[in-house]
Structure formats: structure tokens, C-alpha cells
Amino acid sequence: MHNHIRTFMLLAALTALFMGVGYLIGGTGGMLIALLLAGGMNLFSYWNADKIVLRMHGAQEVDESHADALVRNFVRDVHEMADGAGLPRPKVYVMATEQPNAFATGRDPEHAAVAATVGLLRMLDRREIRGVMAHELAHVKNRDTLTMTVTATIAGAISALANFALFFGGDDRERPGGIVGTIALMILAPMAASLVQMAISRAREYEADRGGAEICGDPEALADALQKIEHYARGTVNLPAERNPATGQMFIINPLSGRGADNLFSTHPATHNRVAALMEMAGKVTAPVRRAARAVGTAVPVTRRSEKGPWS
Secondary structure, three states: OHHHHHHHHHHHHHHHHHHHHHHHHHHHHHHHHHHHHHHHHHHHHHHHHHHHHHHHOOEEEEOOOOOOHHHHHHHHHHHHHHHHOOOOOOEEEEEOOOOOOEEEEOOOHHHOEEEEEHHHHHHOOHHHHHHHHHHHHHHHHOOHHHHHHHHHHHHHHHHHHHHOOOOOOOOHHHOOOHHHHHHHHHHHHHHHHHHHHHHHHHHHHHHHHHHHHHHHOOHHHHHHHHHHHHHHHOOOOOHHHHHOHHHHHHEOOOOOOOOOOOOOOOOOOOHHHHHHHHHHHHOOOOHHHHHHHHHHOOOOOOOOOOOOOOOO
8 A cells, every 4th residue: 555655746846847837938828738649648657658768778587498598597587486475477678778777667567578688697696696686576576666767757758758858848938938948847857856866766775675685585685786786887887778867777786877875966875885784684794994995995805706607
């Protein structure tokens, strides 16, 4: 019930923002058009946003018959953990992106999908990959995926609408605030949409870390994975995510920068805080570990592996 209420409030806030953008562009008529568009978009997003997001990132569905042993075992591990967590088996996707990362999507556990990049499969070991995908399964179990997917779609639409404000607002006299107001709208509307997303994102990630550690039974594996992903993501550009920044909050680590900070403008908690919480679950957290994570961003050495992968 809590998740349903949270989802409703979030969608209401984004819908109101969408209407506000419509009003600033076209006055009362623009607001009414935006209301109709928002209603249609909410309904469409509920049923189809997961497919849209997967398509944005070029995700390809895979199964246990895949030619690559690395992928076959990845799918088996996801299915095994889903079975252990009492979840329906999600569809499994792979994204042809070298940046290690992953996300979950879908309107409910019965229609869920999880996706990982080829970079994740190549750069992390099997134990760490299980920790990452357990985190994504925890999002599915907590029914976070509807919130993440729909808000990514609507926030992206708000940003696009704001960017087109100069072209669809008639002359300056018809625009509340004139050209100055329109320019302000182009800057502030995407920021406001992002703030709505961020309002619940950090707490959701901590909860998924805890749930993922329970699903895989290895908090330390997820802690190691988070540090490695952050290390690699800092130096690897995720082009689909750069083209669709509104989907960044869906990933386990921010794909736009690979960094997080516990402040108003971050969709992800600081990695060293997440690691500390996970290590505490494992009963191994110490002051030196915390200091090392804060100082260098990762306390885990890079995994070196061949192109064939470790599971073949």
C-alpha cells in the first residue's frame, strides 16, 4: 500500500509539473492540452514504459540457450535468485554498453525485466554479478520498478517539452512571462522534474541494497560490486544514458557520471555510504574501510579477465 501511495503522489506531482509547463507555454489552452497529454502518457507509460526504456538502451532479451556461456550463467543466476526470493522469473536483457551497470523495469513483478550491460558481465566476477542482480530483484520485489520506469518517461517528456517551448508557444505576448519566462522554463522545468525523481530515489537504493544482500545472501559481494562499478563508470561513457538522462536514476550506479552524493541533486546515495551499510550487514565494517572508501572511491581492486569470461 505504501508503494502504491508513493507512486500516486509522484505521478500527481509530475502531472502537475507537466500541466504547469503547458500553461507557461500556451496559457490556459496549453495547460488543458498538457492535462490531456499527461493523462494519456500516464496510462501509456503504465503499460509500455518498460518497453520504451529497454529500447532506449538497445537491450536485447537473452535466455539460457544463448551461445555465450557467460550470458547463460548470468540468466541462470537471475532465475535461481528469483525463485529463491519467491518472485516470478523476470525477462533478462543484455545491453551492448561497455560501462558496467544494470537496472530493473516493469509495472509489477509479473511483468518485470532486468538488464545488465556487457561491461558488467565482463568486468565483475560471478559472485559480484549475483550481488548486483539481487539488488535489481529487490527493486522488483519492492515494486519500485513502476515508479522508476514511469517517472523516467514523464520526466524525459517534461524536459523535451521545456526544450521545445521556444517553438510551440506562439508570440511573446501569449506566453506568461514572455521570452524571459520561457528561457527560465527551459532551465527550471527539467530541474524540477529531476528533484521529484530524487525525492525518493536515495532511500529506495538503500532499501534495495539491503534486500539484495538478503536475496543473494552475500552483502560483501554487492559492496565489492558497487565499488568496482563506480570505479569503471567514471571512465566509461554510456552513450544511451547520455542521450536519455531521465533514465539515469534507474541504474544501480549513476550512468552519467558514475558518482553519487547524499545531497539534494543526487539520484544515488554516495557509494561509500552504501558500502558501509552493506559491510555492517556482513559484520565486517571498520573505520579503515570507511576511510579508504571516502578517500579513493573504491577499496576493491580491478578484476582482470579475458574476453572469454570466467564462466566458459
